[in-house]
Amino acid sequence: MNFMRNGLQWKVLTGLVILTVVTVGSQLWNTSLYRTSVARYTVLGEVQQLETTGEALLGRGQHYVNNAARDFESYARDVALFKRELIGDVARFDDTLKSLQLSIAAHDAIADDALVEGIARLDGAWADYRSGLHEQLGPDENEPRLEWGARFVSNNQPAINAQVHALVEQFQAATDSDSRKASASGIGSVLVSLIVTAIALLWFFFGVTQRIRATVTGCQRVASGDFGYQMPVGAKDELGQLAIAFNSLSSRTRLVLSLLDHLQRRSNLATSFVELARESAPYIPTDWLALIEVSDSGNDGTVRYGVSSTPKTALLNERVSLLGLFAQRDFAKASTTHLPDLRRHTVEHGESRLARELARLGYQSALLVPLNTSEWRGLLVFAHQSPGAFVEDQVKLMNSLAPMLANGLARNARVQEAEPALLES
Template sequence: MTLQQRLSSLGFQLTAGFLGLVLLFAGAGLYAVGAFQRQLAYDALVEIAGRLELAAEQIHAQAMNYEQNAPRDYPTYYRDVRLYYHDLTTHVATFDQVVDAFMKGDFSHEVPTPLPWMMPRLGSGVTLAIRDLEQTWEGWRGALFEAIGEDTEEPRLEWAAEHVIAEHAVLGDATATLTQALRDWTASEYRKVVQGALALAVVVALVAVALLIVLHYRVLAPLRRTIAGFQRVADGDFGHRTPVEGSTEIRDLTGSFNRLSVRLDLLHQLIRRLQQGSDLDELLGFLSREFRDLLGFDWIGVVFIDDARANAHVETGWLDGSPQPSDRRLYRLQGTLLESALADAAPLHVADAITRVRENPAYEFLGHLVALGMRDAIFLPLTAQTQTPVPAVVVFATRRPEGFDTARRRLLGNIAQLLTQAFGRTARFAEQGR
């Protein structure tokens, strides 16, 4: 089978279509999983930004509370160092961690994902908001620790509270801008996910429809026409031919049906010709013209046996569709393949005629065929069972070595009885006329 036949075969097309659908569904599944994972990551980033806003508000609230309730003695001051200063540094550490994650684009600690390609890729608006927050936080944090001082045992908490209250709006605006940018970006990405899912669904539907169309025009429609052809032949239209189209298997089926139809039509014509009555030359001419390609012969003739069963002669013969001149030469019968075929009353296949003639010079008639260029032959005996007055043999010969292959020998064997009956009747008429 050639590459084109394999590509057009039904098995290949169905396999390719099935694999295509599987790949599409697998891609759709991976896309859905990735979109779901990224949406979770988007929501987590918005939540992280919201935590920054909350932390900024808590820092501001604690600073206002500290300013309103400033300590008046050392025990109260050291209590605030343990509480307020600890909370303040905790919030600062949270800001440091989140801002650093945003700047590096590494959210693995905050948003665990199974695969790297599922990590979110931030938009340009979010990137600008992150840079603005990073610059704001860097300045705000530096001023805070400058106000606190280098002495971590006795930090200047009142100065720190004043800085927090004075610069709260700057830090709050930066965190709010980042949160809003993340929300807008998340909404945009969600719309893209919905559009991608709809586009993927449309592609899957189109591929499925395309496969159905291909299945209809390449398989179902040709198969229906072939079935209709079967019905026409079953109704008696033996000459009907169905167009060869569709997939390789359907084309093979249609080709086999057409060959069957041709053979049925030829056999129908042969039977009709026999019913109408034909002389021997007319019957051989019909077979030579109509059955030559089907049976694969180049020469066809009828050999009569004399009353003494000693000799044989060619009553009539046709070569390449044309009648041969009358030949009344006598050929030896005893000890030849003609005698064997008559004795067995069964078709005899004579392969490698040249070697047979070289091995046995008594095969005079076979030598005559070899002289005509024949290399392979089949002897079909006509005996008393076919109601011939004298025995006769119908001979099919071809120039091609091993030209009568298994399929042609099987076909000839299947129609042998019909041919022998036909030739027996015609040969009887010919002998009576002679």
């Protein structure tokens, strides 16, 4: 699961999800602003139509006051024409006001408190206006008091028109504000998309391309003979796993080739052990490394050479029991063994005195490499102060190197006098 969280695929998927969320979110936001702007323009058109109707109604009233009929014939004509036009303007104003109220109710995004209040005041004032106009015209539809009605329109319509004009200005300001928001949102969306894209490109360059180049460089260094070259690991993704595998391969290659080169040269056992300790350190970090010469019985041995992280190497030149260390009781058949928890091992194998002694000295895990030839037997012991310090790859490598190490060390043991040596790290 941790690998999945750090994997390149997971990072790319996360980046795509972020880009999708940003794009879709900005698109939805812009769409919302666009719909709000369209709704405001629609309502603004209705308010402007209301203003036009109010102005026409005022103009009609003032015209009749200035040109009122002076005889019965003209009055009859005005009843047929003026009253019909006047009532038509009032009906249009009334219908437009109701349509405006429905539009406001249908669009919650534009129904702010000030706007709703303004329309409510206009609706109340218009209701009073209609009532007063009908009162001035009188109850007789055939002989209405046209001049009274015209004077009422001339005196009261300007107040209605002023409220309508205030609504027009309020809607115009809100509409202009929405237009600016939509424009700024569009620019912001473009900038955010560019920033996200730039971040993605930078991540790809530094997080992928540069690391691939580093891998290529490492391969070229090893190909040119720089065995043991270590490349930076970086993140724990697929490229990081590749770097770890490459570093392990490079270290193992250096260890194998260095040991082969040294063991082919005639040397003594002490020098061979020093070389082994030096070359194995980068690949198998250890706090205590010792070479034990095993007795013919395979049950015990003497710690001939050792190196440790402390000033004094423990157990040097001491005879130690090897019982209980391996699954096979016959040392000649034993294979490389990893003891991840020395304390637990001593509990389960009470006869394992070497494991108990290492645990007493503070070491918690050990890697045991038996070396068997027909003439010589030895045991390499890698000990570490941390539990489970050795991995399966190290166990497999040392198990495969054991025959070569056994033959080389056995040959060098023959050319050296048996004398203890103290090796300081």
